[in-house]
Amino acid sequence: MSDRTTSLLLPHPSGLSVIPERPSLLPTKHKPVKFSLIIPTFNESQNIEELVSILSKILDRTIPQQYELIVVDDDSPDRTWELASELISEYPQLRVIRRQAERGLSTAVICGWQAAQGEILGVIDADLQHPPEILIQLWREMERGAELAVASRNVEGGGVSEWSLARRFLSRGAQMLGLLILPEVISRLSDPMSGYFMVRRSAIAGKQLSPIGYKILIEVTARGQIRWISETGYIFRERVAGASKVTWKQYVEYLQHLVKLRFSLWPVTRFFRFGVGFSGVFVDMGIFYLLRTALDLALTRSAIFSSVIAIINNFL
Ligand SMILES: Nc1nc2c(ncn2[C@@H]2O[C@H](COP(=O)(O)OP(=O)(O)O)[C@@H](O)[C@H]2O)c(=O)[nH]1
Ligand SMILES: [Mg+2]
Incomplete structure (x- = not known):
């Protein structure tokens, strides 16, 4: 790794998983950042360039220079972090964090939000399964005053592409389990498993977030101060390049996460x-x-x- 690549990386925030009330402003000659979108990655070298290019085009049209894309990579063996940092010269709104001591989707997202400058915080998968075009609809909902804007597979216009019956059953089963254990949280979301959403910083700032596993949206809804939730339908595309990291471990972690929240939400x-x-x-x-x-x-x-x-x- 060259010194130049290292100098391009954003420092990795440490300490408690708390989002600061006010962003730690980086010296910048540009307009203040309104929106920070986290892209968690693990072995996504085949997807990252295309995604950054599409997102930049969309956001340059809507909020030029007032956004940042933050790739949070967990030291991928395929060196996604290195490839991403090489893109910074072409995409100046791009930042890259390389986490070397930790692994995990939800904690990577929190790490990115801790380093973020925006008032509106978001997350999108790096593998192009989340259609980037929906981003503007989510953004508009936040502008209208929503505290949480979620891309959902289970509202009008939403769905999945080629899921087998078994996979659909497993997904619905997980949602039912969530409804049983944590009804007051899960019933507020048509797609609690969504990993594509935006949240207002003020709704989660200062809260101790400690998710286990993949489902950061459930953590945010449970612990944040969220009154207005808006949902936008989207079709979950199939992965074209790279591989999913989901194994049985994520299902076990999901259950652990629900139980942990259940205990901490009951006074x-x-x-x-x-x-x-x-x-x-x-x-x-x-x-x-x-x-x-x-x-x-x-x-x-x-x-x-x-x-x-x-x-x-x-x-x-
Ligand atoms: N930083 C980080 N990102 C991860 C980790 N696991 C998965 N991701 C990223 O999270 C997103 C969703 O993961 P994926 O395996 O595609 O989940 P699936 O779509 O539910 O199969 C992708 O952008 C992954 O690269 C992890 O441990 N750390
Ligand atoms: Mg995926």
Whole structure:
């Protein structure tokens, strides 16, 4: 790696996974950045150039010089980070972070947001499965005042291209599981698995984000202060170059993430009340058993007496 390539890389933010209220402004002679779009990459050398070129064209037309594209690469063996940094001379709005000590999609996105300058933060996959054209629709929704604008496969105009029945079933099953464990979050999104969205910095700044695995949108919706969610339909394209990094590990991590959020979203007092309520069941059963076996009381009397004591226990 040449010294020139290293000097082009953006420093890697460290410390807690918290997005700052105000961006740390880099010295720039250009207009202030309004929008920062993170492109997480792992072995995407075959896709990155085309994606950066398409995104730059779209954003140069809409918000010239007021955006930045931040590639966050986890030290890919195919040297995506190096290729991306070589593109900076052609695309001055491009920045590149090379993470060497960490791996993971969600944490890469947070790392990019921590280094971002924009008021509006976004994320898009690098493999062209997310159609870049939708970006402007999402941007318009943010301009109208949405706090979160999500590209969704499950609203009008949305869908998947060539998914097998088994894959569709697995995807819907994961969503149903999410609805069971975390209904107040998952029911707000038609496509909670989406990895293509924009969020207002003010909605997530200062919050401790600690996602496990791939589903950063769920983390943002659960922990952010989000009232207005807007959804735009899109077709999830098939990958043409490179390979998906999804394995069974991501499904396990998804479950871990849901459970972790469930525990942290339930306040301690609610846990305590639930525990007290549940203890009534044991009091009822215990007293009933004692009355029936030790005192040989009749069934109905034992049942009434044990229920009354359980009610008093819960009341106290
Ligand atoms: N930085 C980083 N990016 C990742 C990692 N895993 C996946 N990605 C990127 O995240 C995006 C989505 O990943 P992909 O494997 O295509 O997921 P799929 O579309 O659900 O099969 C792509 O841009 C990947 O290169 C990772 O561990 N670190
Ligand atoms: Mg993909």
